[in-house]
Amino acid sequence: MKLDILVLAAHPDDAELSCSGTIVKHIRAGKSVGIVDFTRGELGTRGSAEIRDREARASAEIMGLAVRENLQFADGFFTNDQAHQMEVIRMLRKYKPEVVFCNAKEDRHPDHQKGGELATVSCFLAGLKKIETFDEGHTQEAWRPKAVYQYIQSNYIAPDFVVDCSEVWDVKMAAVKAFSSQFFTGDTADGNAEDQTFISTPAFVEFLNARGREYGQHIGVQYAEGFTTTRLMGVDDVFDLI
Known part of the structure; x- marks a missing residue:
């Protein structure tokens, strides 16, 4: 399955919080989008890995993802080394995305x-043909996305560009609230009696809307x-920037 956009995320819910409006907008425009979560978020104060697995599936259905996978790296302890790369x-070679969204270049959570x-x-590295990888016993072809963009998370970062998500904001918030073990949803039966965290209060939902x-x-x-990028972006027509 080839994807137009692949979202890489340290935790289940990172994509929902930061770029799910953009995801839904592009899916509705006919693009195929998938998410690969690195960890199951098992170190989170609230809920459990199994609960987050179910919530991630529910959120994927709300957004209309083509695929969602989890690499099951160790939450809090994965590193940027050869094995994880x-x-x-x-x-990346399995889904051959043209565009990749990934975690913020800096944020309050080290992951x-x-x-x-x-x-x-x-x-x-995925574009280097001398690096060999295999999928179901078959050698994979080298593939490098055309663009990598970092979505913005908790820390305020001035974006390099922003995407209008007004028409799908309600879907974004529904995808976020699918993680009811993590966020305030207004439902007293959703597990919010657990310890409160930075993201579990009504104020955090207000922050998302305010951002x-x-x-x-x-x-x-x-x-x-909002998104940041390290590449120089070009347009054919300056009126595309209006």
């Missing part, structure tokens, strides 16, 4: 920056999601 390279660095290095409104305000829309 080879697993990510295998996913996010590590995840972004692992993804970026692996995207380059979306802030990015949207800059381009004259209601909600947007």
Whole structure:
């Protein structure tokens, strides 16, 4: 299965929080999008790996993903080394995405920056034909995405570009709230009696909406999601930037 966009994420719910509006918008435009989560989020204060597995599947259905996989790296302890790079390279060559979204270049959670660095290095290495990887016993062809963009997470980072997500913001928030063990949903039966965390309060949901409104305000829309990039971006027509 070839994907147009592959989202690489340190934890289940990273993609939902940061770029699920962009995901849904492109799926509705006919693009095929998938997510590969690096860990099962097993070190999270609330819930469990098994609960997060179910929540990730529910969220994938809400968004309409073509595929979602989990590499089951060790939450909190995975590193940007050869063994982990080879697993990510295998996913890149399996799905051959044109565009990759990955974790923020810096953030409050150390796994996010590590995840972004692992993804970026692996995207380059995946294009080197002398690195051999296999899928179901078959040698994989080298593949390098045309673009890698970092979605913005908890820390404020000035985006290099933003995507208007106004029309799908309700779907984004539904995908986020599918992780009811992690976030406040307004349902008293959703496990919110557990220890409160940075992301489990009503204030965090308000923050997500406020961040979306802030990015949207800059381009004259209601909600947007922000991304950074290390590549120089070009356009054929300056009116595409309006």
